[in-house]
Amino acid sequence: MISFLTIFILGIGLIGLQISISTTDYLTTQQRHDMLRQARNINSSIIENSEVTSELLQTIEKLGSFSSYNIWLIDTGGRIVAASTMQDEFVGEIMSDSLMEDLLNGRNSIQIMEIDEEERPMLSVAVPWTSEGIIHGGIILHSPIAGIKSTVRNIREIVLWSILGGLLIVSILVSYLSWTISKPLRKVEEAANEIALGNYSKRVNHHLPDEVGALVQSFNRMAAKLNEIEKQRDSTEQRRKDFIANISHELRTPLTAMKGFLEVLQEGFVKDPKLQQKYYNIMFRETEYLNQLVDDLMDLIKLEQKEISMHLKKVDIAEIIKVVSLQLNPTFIKRNNKLQSFTLEPLPYIIGDSLRIEQILTNIIHNANKFTSNGTITVKTKVQNDCLCVIVTDTGIGIPSHDLDRIWDRFFKVDRDRTKNGRGTGLGLAIVKELVKLHKGNIHVESKLGQGSTFTISFPIYNYDTLYNS
Ligand SMILES: Nc1ncnc2c1ncn2[C@@H]1O[C@H](COP(=O)(O)OP(=O)(O)O)[C@@H](O)[C@H]1O
Ligand SMILES: [Mg+2]
DSSP states (O other), X not given: OHHHHHHHHHHHHHHHHHHHHHHHHHHHHHHHHHHHHHHHHHHHHTTTOSSOOXXXXXXXXXXXXXXXSEEEEEETTSBEEEEOTTOGGGTTOBOOHHHHHHHHTTOOEEXXXXXXXXXXXXXXXXXXXXXXXXXXXEEEEEEETHHHHHHHHHHHHHHHHHHHHHHHXXXXXXXXXXXXXXXXXXXXXXXXXHHHTTOTTOOOOOOOSSHHHHHHHHHHHHHHHHHHHHHHHHHHHHHHHHXXXXXXXXXXXXXXXXXXXXXXXXXXXXXXXXXXXXXXXXXXXXXXXXXXXXXXXXXXXXXHTTOOOOOXXXXXXXXXXXHHHHHHHHHHHHTTOEEEEEOOSOOOOEEEOHHHHHHHHHHHHHHHHHTOSSSEEEEEEEEETTEEEEEEEEOSOOOOGXXXXXXXXXXXXXXXGGGOSSOOOSXXXXXXXXXXXXXXXXXXXXXXXXXXXXXXXXXXXXXXXXXXXX
8 A cells, every 4th residue: 555655656747847837937938039129029019219208107007007007218328218117216227247247248148036025036038129221229028937936836735735635546446356366365374374273175266357366266275285185185084093903803813713713722621622623623724724814914904005016928718727626626625616617718818927827716616615505506607898808707795785895995795694604814815906906907797686797808909018107
């Protein structure tokens, strides 16, 4: 506001000064020309007279009454010989030598004079009094400068009032302007403070299409982004906590069981060797489970930290399916399942890490066997666009539709009872999903409760370019 006002006052002040200076100049010049013209006219009116006669005095007096200037007539000696009305007292006075020198040399003279009897400064114009080339003296016209001065004073007054009026208007305008700018800015400041205190949902309400509006919109976008980040951080934190709670639970269950059986065996309460053997078997299964859990956890953490190194090359998937089927064969027999695989046609190679692909297929086929009994597990392959799909179908218990999305979550098991026959860690599919992602592949499931499930995994087909350009 102060800078606005300073600029305004300086601007108007300078313009006012300029106007008053040029007006003074203009008026003075105008008056000077007018006086010179009149003086010359007087000279022509008295051209007949070469000396002071009563007739001349009368003429001067008459001319003086028509003119707005005082008229003095001086002789070659510089003495005032005649004056217009009311100027008689000056008759007889002697004018300065310098003036006389100018006049006698035929030059006009223009001066600002201070006359003792007059308080106001006078503008005086003197021209030689000549006839037929002879100089008889001079004609002096003078008039107070007051007229000019008061005109200029009026102008200054007008300028001053304009400044005052302008100041008022500018003050109001500037206050309004700074209010419209500072109000939303203050709102932004308040919102920023609230956000700093953790209230990320705070937004500023200001929708004008000006610079402040743009600033407010950017601010709101930033706040929204912060809010999103904060929410994400919260959920990551929650996931981490859940993860640790799950790990503790999964570790504690087998450990507690083992501790119980060990105590019973240690105390010697169980004498029956068959029962003892049963307890040892249970304890062995628990250690196996713990082993599996630790392995899965290590895999998952490595995947999460992106520490798993993939050795991508062209892979023959039919070969891997064969190996996995062979390895899992004993478990199929145990659950009285039949495995059918149809991979006879010549298959294109895919891009991948063969060990990881083996891990993926083992997990899926193992699950199919685990959740099926007296049934059939089918492994098929299919080429679709640029991908090779492996389709694993079982005729087992299936997955309830509301759990279909959750089976990929860490530690998720549809329900604990259904896995009595070989319990799992609930980490298998979470690992599979990550591994498939690393292969730039895709996995999805279709299932009907009580009828079976189909897992379809697709891998990009090998092609020299995709392997080396990706
Ligand atoms: N083929 C399947 N048939 C039925 N349910 C399945 C099948 N595959 C996975 N599931 C369900 O998804 C859950 C998660 O599977 P997974 O992550 O491999 O854990 P785990 O096998 O250790 O239980 C399983 O507990 C099971 O309930
Ligand atoms: Mg599993």
